[in-house]
Structure formats: structure tokens, C-alpha cells
Amino acid sequence: MQRRIIVAVILLAAILVGIRVPMVARDFDTVVTAASFEAARADHTSLRAFLQRMPKGGDLHTHLWGAVYAERFIAWATAQGLCVERATTSLTQPPCDKSRGTLPASEARRDQQLYDRLVDAFSMRAFLPTTAVPTGHDQFFATFDKFGAAAGPEFVAMMLNQLRQYQAESVQYVEVMTSFDCAGDRDKFRTAISDKADDAARLAALQASGLEQCVATNRRELIAALADIKKQLSCEQTNAEPACNVTFRLIAQILRDMPLDDVYIQTALAAALIRVEPQVVALNFVQPEDDLIARRDYSRHMQIIRFLAKDVPVALHAGELWIGLVPPPDLAFHIREAIEIGGARRIGHGVALAFERDTAGLLAEMRARPVVVEINLTSNDVILGVRGKDHPLPAYLAAGVPVVISTDDAGVSRINLTNEYFRAARDYGLDYRTLKAIARNALTYSFLDEAQKRRELGRLDRASAEFERSVAGGRSRWQNAVALITAALNPAEW
Numbered sequence: 001m002q003r004r005i006i007v008a009v010i011l012l013a014a015i016l017v018g019i020r021v022p023m024v025a026r027d028f029d030t031v032v033t034a035a036s037f038e039a040a041r042a043d044h045t046s047l048r049a050f051l052q053r054m055p056k057g058g059d060l061h062t063h064l065w066g067a068v069y070a071e072r073f074i075a076w077a078t079a080q081g082l083c084v085e086r087a088t089t090s091l092t093q094p095p096c097d098k099s100r101g102t103l104p105a106s107e108a109r110r111d112q113q114l115y116d117r118l119v120d121a122f123s124m125r126a127f128l129p130t131t132a133v134p135t136g137h138d139q140f141f142a143t144f145d146k147f148g149a150a151a152g153p154e155f156v157a158m159m160l161n162q163l164r165q166y167q168a169e170s171v172q173y174v175e176v177m178t179s180f181d182c183a184g185d186r187d188k189f190r191t192a193i194s195d196k197a198d199d200a201a202r203l204a205a206l207q208a209s210g211l212e213q214c215v216a217t218n219r220r221e222l223i224a225a226l227a228d229i230k231k232q233l234s235c236e237q238t239n240a241e242p243a244c245n246v247t248f249r250l251i252a253q254i255l256r257d258m259p260l261d262d263v264y265i266q267t268a269l270a271a272a273l274i275r276v277e278p279q280v281v282a283l284n285f286v287q288p289e290d291d292l293i294a295r296r297d298y299s300r301h302m303q304i305i306r307f308l309a310k311d312v313p314v315a316l317h318a319g320e321l322w323i324g325l326v327p328p329p330d331l332a333f334h335i336r337e338a339i340e341i342g343g344a345r346r347i348g349h350g351v352a353l354a355f356e357r358d359t360a361g362l363l364a365e366m367r368a369r370p371v372v373v374e375i376n377l378t379s380n381d382v383i384l385g386v387r388g389k390d391h392p393l394p395a396y397l398a399a400g401v402p403v404v405i406s407t408d409d410a411g412v413s414r415i416n417l418t419n420e421y422f423r424a425a426r427d428y429g430l431d432y433r434t435l436k437a438i439a440r441n442a443l444t445y446s447f448l449d450e451a452q453k454r455r456e457l458g459r460l461d462r463a464s465a466e467f468e469r470s471v472a473g474g475r476s477r478w479q480n481a482v483a484l485i486t487a488a489l490n491p492a493e494w
Contacts (some may be wrong), residue, residue: 070123073150156225174247195207254266264304289317404441
């Protein structure tokens with residue numbers, strides 16, 4: 001009897017395998033690629049190499065200034081003739097005067113010690129807490145003022161740098177946060193709205209004071225910069241650089257740690273620019289969410305967005321906070337207000353999820369709308385100290401809330417998008433199919449129009465199919481046969 005049972009079980013298993021193998025084989029390349037990914041999981045060198053090649057869709061949360069590595073800023077500072085202020089390790093405008101503690105930035109190209117000091121000051125490299133800079137949070141946000149003098153004039157160069165980098169790591173689309181402004185009109189705009197009590201009157205005053213002309217100036221400068229980018233990449237020539245294949249759009253960022261009138265003016269400009277310039281697809285509020293003004297005015301900021309940007313796409317930094325960084329009441333409402341008042345379609349970070357009032361209800365609302373979460377693992381680690389089981393990525397995935405993986409400030413953090421996919425696989429056990437779906441999310445939930453999304457999704461499907469064929473073709477027939485049988489026996493595949 002026992003022998004018959006064993007034989008019956010073996011026959012049943014054989015039948016099941018015989019049925020399942022042809023079914024699984026229909027996705028042969030995907031099945032084999034997923035098996036190759038699992039085989040590489042224990043070997044971080046192989047896993048990184050796999051993810052470097054894997055098509056990753058897009059990066060939806062990246063700040064242009066923060067994306068560039070410190071070494072680039074040093075080179076540009078040299079070319080611009082900038083100075084280094086020794087006391088603060090910051091770039092400043094000339095003239096340089098060694099007797100007053102400033103020296104030419106060009107000296108860093110001949111002085112390794114100075115060069116290393118600048119790289120460390122402009123990034124999180126080798127950061128160690130000191131009395132002056134006690135946290136990674138403080139170091140991270142201080143870097144922007146240190147290299148800002150070099151970044152300001154280099155929009156085109158920074159974009160070229162980033163497009164080439166994304167192309168090199170199999171990323172086809174990016175939405176880059178950058179600032180727009182009419183510096184010469186600031187005082188005039190502030191005066192125009194200073195005595196206006198309601199948002200409608202404030203907007204009318206801005207429009208009467210030349211907001212349309214400010215928008216036109218920004219648009220004209222942007223169009224010229226975009227043409228320069230295409231020219232430098234030879235995008236319309238037969239020798240076009242591969243980086244021409246990286247589609248990009250811009251998100252207008254608003255500095256939230258400023259007086260309310262300035263925030264209102266920036267938001268009005270951003271919303272107006274989005275309406276007339278297809279390359280600018282959304283707006284976002286930036287700067288530390290825990291800063292005094294950002295905390296104090298948070299709810300008012302959401303009301304400003306609701307009034308000024310009700311007809312344009314919005315993505316917002318929200319919940320980039322943690323227990324101890326701010327008082328508990330500040331943790332309890334930022335994500336919800338960004339969605340329900342600010343109208344955010346995407347949330348950047350969302351780390352403070354666990355501290356929100358009615359977390360389960362908020363997750364259900366985010367799943368239903370849907371609201372996408374831009375996950376920035378390294379950024380959350382170095383700024384907030386949130387990593388591993390403290391991070392809400394598993395909670396968002398378990399609740400069915402769509403997520404994308406992004407870089408935030410790759411240059412300051414000294415990472416790239418491949419590294420963030422690697423962290424997701426290493427720290428949270430995400431498998432190949434999950435990462436592939438997340439890569440697709442980056443296009444599905446981009447701010448492209450529907451026709452553009454279809455084109456980009458088609459590109460991603462073709463790139464993924466080619467990648468999987470390449471992976472499958474690099475393995476032996478025996479390895480692929482084992483992968484198919486294993487998948488056929490795996491209940492998760494059923």
C-alpha cells in the first residue's frame with residue numbers, strides 16, 4: 001500500500017509538471033531571467049551587474065543640483081574661475097584672496113588634500129558626525145550652498161551629465177526637479193501681493209504685475225537650453241549620442257522654507273509655466289520638511305497648491321520625517337494633507353507613514369486613488385537614519401500602493417538608480433518580477449500624456465524582452481531546463 005501511494009504521488013507530480021512546464025515555458029525568457037536573478041542574489045557583484053543591465057524604466061524623483069557628483073562641480077568651478085572659502089569649504093565668486101581665506105578653485109586640481117576636502121564637503125562621502133555638523137541630515141542639506149555657485153550657470157552641462165549617466169545604466173526616462181525664477185521681478189511681485197487678503201486677489205495682482213512676461217522669459221530661456229542640449233548630443237545627426245534616447249521632462253520645484261509671499265509667487269509661476277510649456281510637467285515643494293518655516297506653514301502651503309495648481313499635476317515631498325526629528329504632532333498629517341488638500345498624485349519619500357493618523361485608512365485611500373510613492377532608500381538612510389525594517393516600503397507593497405524606486409540626490413548621496421534597485425533586492429528581498437513591475441510603474445505613473453506613455457511603455461517592453469533573451473542565451477540548456485521545472489513546481493507561479 002505504501003509503495004502504491006508513493007508511486008501515485010510520483011505519477012501525480014509528473015503529470016502536474018507535464019502540464020505546468022508548457023504553461024511556464026510561454027514566458028521562458030522571463031522565467032529564466034528571474035532564476036538568474038535569484039542565483040545572483042547571494043553574490044552582490046553579480047547582482048549589481050545584473051541590475052546595471054536591467055531596463056529600469058525611469059527615475060521620477062531626482063533634483064538636478066543634487067544629482068551631479070562633486071567632481072563635476074570642482075571642474076566647473078575651475079572653468080568659471082570661482083574661489084574656495086577655506087573656513088566653510090564653499091565655492092564663492094572671485095576675486096580670490098588668500099590673505100582673506102579664499103583661493104582659486106583651480107588649486108584643487110593640483111592639491112589632492114583640497115580636492116578631497118571639497119568632494120567630502122559637497123557630498124556624503126566619508127561623513128562622520130562632528131560638533132559643527134552632528135547629523136547626516138545637516139551635512140546633506142548643507143552641501144547645496146557649498147557647491148551652488150558652480151551649479152547655477154550649468155543647467156545644460158548638468159542635464160548632459162545626467163542623460164549620459166542614465167543611458168549608461170539602462171534608464172530610458174527621467175523627470176528632473178529644477179527651479180524657475182524671475183529674480184529681477186521678486187520685489188515687484190512681493191509688493192503687488194503684500195496687502196491682498198485672499199488667494200484670488202493675490203493671483204490677480206501677480207498677473208497685473210507681469211507674471212505672464214516672467215513665464216514667457218523662463219520659457220524662452222528653457223527652449224534655448226533644450227536646443228543646446230540636443231545640439232551638444234548631436235541628436236539630429238547621424239552620429240547622435242546614445243543619451244539622445246533618454247526621454248526627459250522637468251518638474252518645477254518651489255522652495256518651501258521661505259516667507260509665504262515668496263512661496264505663493266513661486267507656485268504661481270510654476271503652475272503658469274506648466275500650462276504653456278509641455279517640457280515642464282508638474283510642480284513639487286522642496287527643502288527640508290522639518291525646517292521651522294516648512295513645519296509652521298505646511299497646511300497653508302497645501303492650500304496654496306490647491307488654489308494655484310488645481311489643474312496641473314502635482315508631486316509633493318511629504319512624510320520625509322521621523323520620530324525625534326520633529327514633535328509627534330508634525331508626523332501625523334503631512335502625507336494625508338499632501339494628498340487630500342494639495343492634490344498630490346505622487347508622494348516623495350512617505351517615510352513617516354506609521355505615524356500618520358489612521359495609517360490603514362490612508363493606505364486604502366492611496367491604493368484607491370491611486371497615489372504613487374517615490375521610494376528613496378539611500379536618501380532616507382543618510383538623512384533620516386531610516387533603513388531596514390523601519391522603512392515603510394514593505395508596508396506600501398503589502399497594501400497594494402504603487403511604488404517607484406528613485407534616487408533623490410544621487411550625487412550628494414554618491415549612488416545611482418542601479419544602487420537603489422540593488423538595495424531593494426538586498427534589504428527587502430524583492431524578486432525580479434517585482435522590480436520589473438516597479439520599473440514599469442515609473443512610466444505608468446509618469447506625468448507624460450497617454451500617447452507618450454504608450455510609446456515609452458512599448459520601448460520598455462522591447463528593451464526588457466531583449467534583456468531577458470540575452471540573459472537566457474547566456475545560460476546553459478541544463479540551467480534553463482532546471483529553471484523551467486523549478487518554476488513549474490513553484491506554487492507562487494500558479
